[in-house]
Amino acid sequence: MFLLLYLVVLIDVKEFLLTEGSTVAALCPKGYFPCGNLTRCLPRAFHCDGANDCENGADEENCGDTSGWATIFGTVHGNANNVAFTQECFLNQYPQGCDCKAMELECVNAGLTSVPTISSNVTLLSLKKNRIHSLPGKVFIKYPELEKIFLQYNCIRHVSRRAFFGLYNLQILYLSHNCITSLRPGVFKDLHQLTWLILDDNPITRISQRLFTGLNSLFFLSMVNNYLEALPRQMCAHMPQLNWIDLEGNRIKYFTNSTFLLCESLTVLDLSSNMIMELPPHIFKDLKLLQKLSLSSNPLLYLHKNQFESLKQLQSLDLDRIEIPNINTQMFQHMKNLSHIYFKNFRYCSYAPHVRVCMPLTDGISSFEDLLANNILRIFVWVIAFITCFGNLFVIGMRSFIKAENTTHAMSIKILCCADCLMGVYLFFIGLFDMKYRGQYQKYALLWMESLQCRLMGFLAMLSTEVSVLLLTYLTVEKFLVIVFPFSNIRPGKWQTSVILICIWIMGFLIAVIPFWNEDYFGNFYGKNGVCFPLYDDQTEDFGSKGYSLGIFLGVNLLAFLIIVSAYITMFCSIQKTALQTSEVRNHIGREVAVANRFFFIVFSDAICWIPVFVIKILSLFRVEIPGTITSWIVIFFLPVNSALNPILYTLTTSFFKDKLKQWLHKPWRKVIFKTKKKSLSTSIVWTDDFSSLKLEVLNKINLGDSIVKPVS
DSSP states (O other): OHHHHHHHHHHHHHHHHHHHHHHHHTTSOTTEEESTTSSOEEEGGGTTSSSOOSTTSGGGSSOSOOTTTHHHHOSHHHHTTOOOOOSOBOOSOOOTTOEEEBTEEEOTTSOOSSOOOOOTTOOEEEOTTSOOOEEOTTTTTTOTTOOEEEOOSSOOOEEOTTTTTTOTTOOEEEOOSSOOOOOOTTTTTTOTTOOEEEOOSOOOOOOOGGGGTTOTTOOEEEOTTOOOOOOOSSTTTTOTTOOEEEOTTSOOOOOOTTTTTTOTTOOEEEOOSSOOOOOOTTTTTTOTTOOEEEOOSOOOOOOOTTTTTTOTTOOEEEOTTOOOTTOOGGGTTTOTTOOEEEOSSGGGGGGOTTOSEEEOSBOSSOBSSOSSOOHHHHHHHHHHHHHHHHHHHHHHHHHHHSOOSOHHHHHHHHHHHHHHHHHHHHHHHHHHHHHHTTTOHHHHHHHHHTSHHHHHHHHHHHHHHHHHHHHHHHHHHHHHHHHHOTTSOOOOOHHHHHHHHHHHHHHHHHHHHGGGTOHHHHOSTTOSSTTOOOOOOOTTSOHHHHHHHHIIIIIIIHHHHHHHHHHHHHHHHHHHHHHHTSSOHHHHHHHHHHHHHHHHHHHHHHHHHHHHHHHHHHHHHTTOOOOHHHHHHIIIIITHHHHHHHHIIIIITSHHHHHHHHHHHSOOOOOEEEEESSOOOEEOOBOOSOGGGOBOOEEOOSSOOOEEEEEOO
16 A cells, blocks of 8 residues: 555656656757756756756756656566565474574575475465475465465476466466476466566476456566567456566567557566567557666567657666667657667767767767867877878889889889778778768767778778788788698799789778678678678677678678788798708897787787787677777778878888998998909898898709809999
């Protein structure tokens, strides 16, 4: 009675606050909300952000989602389990090892294999964590005053149809965490006063409408983490007072328009983490009092335009991890009382501007206000873009101006710089569009991600990435063959190199352009985030786009990375072995250190660029949740690493480039050639061009002898 009175008073207060608040809220423009009863309005982003922006602090009040009277009942699963024993025992008979206070008995983990014999005046019986595997008929018939029964963690397999016969006063029944596969119709028919029925974590595969016969007072029904594949034709036919249904974590696929036809008292409905692919258009038609609805983590393909039209009292709607391709403002505008809404993508919040709390606020890359949510990202996208473009353009210019001994290698390096420069162009454009949408990104988020500009930016980044990866692999293989197999004349000439480079660009172009060919299969491949780069770490993405992304990053790129690492390790060992066989022992240690350092930095730059990507893709295969923030740091910081460092590693720090630069800036440099004191057959290391064209030349002489290095004018 007291609880009912409290509910009535709370409803009246809430209605008063809603009426008064709506008057003030009407003065605020769309997307803005008042500071309590003040006339000042603030954008939604300022509400519930952890900072007091209103003078009265009202922007940080009522931020918690308490829809469905969660504050009154507390944690439903928890409060009912906390049995307080504060009085002396009034039970004459009960087993040893049990705790008794008043008329309540707790026999937890007491090794019981069946329901024990106890005094008939018991009102609460807790038999949790025992070894009771069966509940035979009339097992509780001697205890008509029972109000609460707790039978969790017993691995109960069989429940007789008459197991609860005669329990006319029972109010709470916990059967969760057992091994029940089925319940026979009519098993609860005597439980006319039952208000809470908890059947969580049981392998129940099917329930019938007649199963709930007799549950005229049932208020809360929880069947979380069962194996249900379908619901009865009319779920509430025998439960007219049902207020709360929790069916999270089942295998339910389909409903009919009549599933919740008689659930007129329902205020909370949780259908999250099921396998629902489609909702009938009028499934929620009779749920006039519904306050909280959760449909999150379902493979829903479509929501009808008027799906929620009848839910006038709804306060909380959870659509997290659901893609809504046909989303529009009309879909949510009928729910005037909606205060909390949860989406998969923050950009959907622009379609529910009248909702005060909309989550998520960001996807880790963009926010409701800005394309790049993080100030550090905003600054460094320009810094890294400048370094990448300037460094690569400088190398292209210098390589064109200074003639190299190895022209084919120089051509490959210039082509590599062209590919890497595209990454800088991509970052520049991301920075420009961030500035364009600064402070109002929510208005343009969906248009931007579906725009041709975003797709072209993604195409540009993918083209740069893949061509760079393939070129680095080719350069590595070329060096590998020359150094490890110095006697084989398999170094490609100018024409062969040109053909290989053209083929690499064609392959990179095809990899980047394929997602445009079939949008039904790939979807908007490049438009899933604000930076238009297809990492795809989300489990809910369609198979085509996610599978293609996995194939590129864990197929092509991972294979290329392993080839590069293996080749450099083999080359280093080969150079070390060859150097030890020559007579130039004095220079051996210094050269070995230089080679080791250069190898290390080339492999290290590849590693810091690609290992984070590989880790994310592997974790996504194991269905590990990846924070969106990580994606932004990878795209802005890690992926451009190779593009920014390649000019330094392959040109600017090489001895050839530094020597040529000194020669150009100061005076002619005396050439160093090799002459032999005696005609001989010897092997020596000749450093020509730069490190990237390091080669081992074999000087064939007639007679054996020592090599002498002599400077000649």
